[in-house]
Amino acid sequence: GLKKKEVHVLCLGLDNSGKTTIINKLKPSNHGPTLSFTVFDMSGQGRYRNLWEHYYKDCQAIIFVIDSSDKLRMVVAKEELDTLMNHPDLKHRRIPILFFANKMDLRDAVSSVKVSHLLSLEDIKDKPWHICASDAIKGEGLQEGVDWLQGYTE
Ligand code: GTP
Numbered sequence: 001g002l003k004k005k006e007v008h009v010l011c012l013g014l015d016n017s018g019k020t021t022i023i024n025k026l027k028p029s030n031h032g033p034t035l036s037f038t039v040f041d042m043s044g045q046g047r048y049r050n051l052w053e054h055y056y057k058d059c060q061a062i063i064f065v066i067d068s069s070d071k072l073r074m075v076v077a078k079e080e081l082d083t084l085m086n087h088p089d090l091k092h093r094r095i096p097i098l099f100f101a102n103k104m105d106l107r108d109a110v111s112s113v114k115v116s117h118l119l120s121l122e123d124i125k126d127k128p129w130h131i132c133a134s135d136a137i138k139g140e141g142l143q144e145g146v147d148w149l150q151g152y153t154e
């Protein structure tokens with residue numbers, strides 16, 4: 001029979017951005033008969049962010065989660081993203097990066113277009129990327145992102 005292709009996905013982003021909530025919502029969903037995502041949920045707290053890099057070598061896709069309502073820390077998220085993009089284990093690989101502009105339900109949330117400007121995503125030329133606004137609690141916007149990711153990992 002067909003063997004399922006297992007894709008290792010790293011879920012990164014600052015603490016409190018919604019990574020664990022997103023992953024828990026994604027788990028029960030079906031990614032098709034030939035593809036299985038194994039998603040690694042990393043802690044986003046400052047003192048643990050240096051652990052992320054140990055997982056770069058073996059990952060085939062990245063989900064980067066941003067709290068769209070956390071304008072104060074948008075610059076910190078950008079710094080972490082820049083560090084990640086320049087890491088030797090990722091720099092020259094065309095692995096897809098899916099961004100979730102999460103917490104779109106909050107009154108203070110900025111649009112996904114605004115988030116992509118604040119993070120200068122248009123400067124990412126050497127990797128396919130995509131951004132979706134999401135509400136991880138209601139599960140909105142998540143499937144669109146996963147569908148996009150699937151297209152790059154099949
Ligand atoms: P760390 O594990 O500390 O790095 O955080 P995390 O990125 O895993 O965040 P987590 O999923 O634990 O979510 C943090 C808080 O935000 C929780 O209280 C969630 O319920 C809440 N949250 C997550 N997604 C959303 C969302 O889309 N909208 C709203 N309003 N709250 C959300």
Ligand code: MG
Nearest residue numbers: 019020042043
């Ligand atoms: Mg978490």
